[in-house]
Amino acid sequence: MSCLMSAELLRWGILFSHPRDFTPVCTTELACAARISDQFKKRNVKMIALSIDSVADHLAWSKDIVAFNSEGDVSPLPFPIIADDKRKLAVQLGMLDPDEIDKDGLPLTARCVFVIGPDKKMKLSILYPATTGRNFDEILRAIDSLQLTALKKVATPVDWKPGQKCMVIPSLSDAEAAELFPNGVTTKELPSGKRYLRYTQL
Incomplete structure (x- = not known):
């Protein structure tokens, strides 16, 4: 087996959802995730975000996120954001927050963190309420523990x-x-x- 294939087999993943684009706490969270994306890459963790907003909103908001980090730089985010505007994935993965409702009376996505191991099984899940931003240092610490104890x-x-x-x-x-x-x-x-x-x- 080649080294490349071996590395692919050991790839981890993190899926993190947020309630809404163009909101204050979510902007600080995704800005932090972007800023420390190299820390996830170093651990061979592929990052992907998700919310119920549209692709167009994600593209426009991502410029705000990058600008928040770097004084107006509008380069692309280092990870994709899934546009789950039909709430299909959010329902399937149990990511909706019944206490946070949009203008149409529909639930928003919660602040979920799912860490997936190389075997495609969930190794960690954390749920934060909409009012509480995540601690990405703790998420990295948990991933370090998961990867160590897996070996x-x-x-x-x-x-x-x-x-x-x-x-x-x-x-x-x-x-x-x-x-x-x-x-x-x-x-x-x-x-x-x-x-x-x-x-x-x-």
């Missing part, structure tokens, strides 16, 4: 960041853990006497 028999603890210690999964015996993790495994002693808090540095 290694570890889990990542609270507030974990790349380079920090990971946790050995409970299904591994101490002997298996010692063989898999040459940097060693440390165990936190607990009142229960159970040895489930095991850490390793990868």
